Amino acid sequence: MIKETARQITEERIKPQRAELDEKEQFPWEIIKEIAKADLFRVFIPEEYEGLGGGSLDLVLAVEELSRGCCGVSICYAAVALGTIPFMRFGTEEQKKKYLPQIASGQELAAFGLTESSAGSDAGAMKSRAVLEGDSYTINGTKQFISNGGEAEIYSVIALTNPAKGSRGASAFIVERDTPGFTFGKKEKKMGIRCSATCELVFHNCRVPKGNLIGKEGTGFIVTLKTLDESRPGVAAQGVGVAQGALEEAVAYARQRVQFGQPISSFQAIQHMLADMATEIEAARCLVYAVARTIDSGAANFTEDGAMAKLFASDMAMRVTPNAVQVLGGVGYTRDYPVEKMMRDAKIIQIYEGTNQILRNDIISHVYKRKGMRP
């Protein structure tokens, strides 16, 4: 049912608009509203907060289908889940009651603010500070590359409350859009996912009520790691979806493109390319679904599984989408056909929510740990 709904949105709303949204770098508000009306934001929210109480697999199916149409749109959707997980998992009852129904209905979007110019993979090097003064925290600092930045109303932001402790001195906060001292900086001009908003969050003596602290002081880094673990299958699903979309375009084109008196789909060179693409997509899909099911079964630790799924699916997407361009040949390189956009979009999946290099580090440290070894 979720897949069917997301598919209908992709076919009827995303596909007709994606090229224009990409060209104009325009946030897809109309489509986001349609996604909200169709209840897709309710999927990952518990039932007691106006959600549908779905699990990781439900989110993965929705993201995969939306990504078949456009990864720019699907990241706007997935980034809401990312920004919600911190207080959905670690927040107080009051925080959940206040914010989750707004997100479930799609009235308000969420975003997650972690990365800084000097703190990407090395999150411990962050400079943003939060100082408790009376009944509120004063936040200062600048976050960079924040998906849904400037468009979302609710931000989960990580800042250091005890800089001496490094990453163990980090804390997570909910910051509302209209909070004085909170503004938006540079909006990035990107290679792909161009309709999505990627923006700086600027905090200048921004006072946030004490009640907006997520979890306890000093747990910000753990909140971050757990949040990214949980959201990573969704990013992996983007890889599966965009590759599936590219394969479909390649197959359709190969069947109608005639050279040497026959459709190029009849040439073994093309057939084998398409077969390899299909196989790789299915392999990635199996891995992503398996991780989602592991999470839904209540597993305590799935860092390694999630990292593998995101790594494999995104690397796969960066093999499949360029090959789709190759099958389309000259026209595939033009913006008249959607595959060049898919190739540009796919690249980011190898980079965000943990670069594939950092994920390889995570994976190998888990492999060694199981053997009782140190790297």
Next chain:
Amino acid sequence: MNIVVSIKQVPNTTEVKINKETNTLVREGVQSIINPFDTYAIEEGVRLKERFGGKVTVITMGPPQAEAALKESIELGADEGILISDRAFAGSDTLSTSYVLSKAIAKIGEFDLVITGKQTMDGDTGQVGPGIAERLGVPFVAYVSKVEEIKNGTMRAARMIDEGHERVEAPLPCVMSVAKEINVPRIPSLRGKMKAKSAKIPVWSARDIGAEESRVGVAGSPTWVAQIFSPKRERKSEMLDGTSQDKVARLCEKLGEMKVI
């Protein structure tokens, strides 16, 4: 606001086949859908409910399988559906159909607005909407493209006419048919789908709505279909020879003869 939307289930094809013996549409083996023009009526009903509060009831007259169209309406945001179904209704033309629907609406009770599509895709008459209004004794507004305001028991709306748009006011209750320019129907929501799955669709018979036997079905339908056929398309073409000047002169002459210019 109590809103009633009247819809029809139709075969999902623009190339309908006709049974030559009975002169009726062949429905077997063709997937049924909500008449596309009616999806705009459902969407407008749901939007008006979202704007002004109230309830949207969708009704249809049809065979038992028309229940699917009502469930789909609930997926699209309607609160409930009522199927008006009785063997006695078989063979109804637009006169008896609008009679049956008006009786059903009267049974629902108080209503502020009845919305229909501008016409069906299969019958193409556009007569049922005005027929309902006539029998209910309320005004009818056709081809509405925008409901601008509903205030103090009056609706102000824009309707499409050949020359452009016409702004009209009508007292409530009234019946309106909507043009497809009025909205873009939404994609069914997950909650709507779940609600539709468990929804119970009541079935009202001729007796339930108090319809007179002589006014429904074949007995109540004065329309007699003599023949249904696809019109033959005749095309004649003539190539003109000569210099461009000759050809233009000859073309003007021809068009003059045909009284086109």
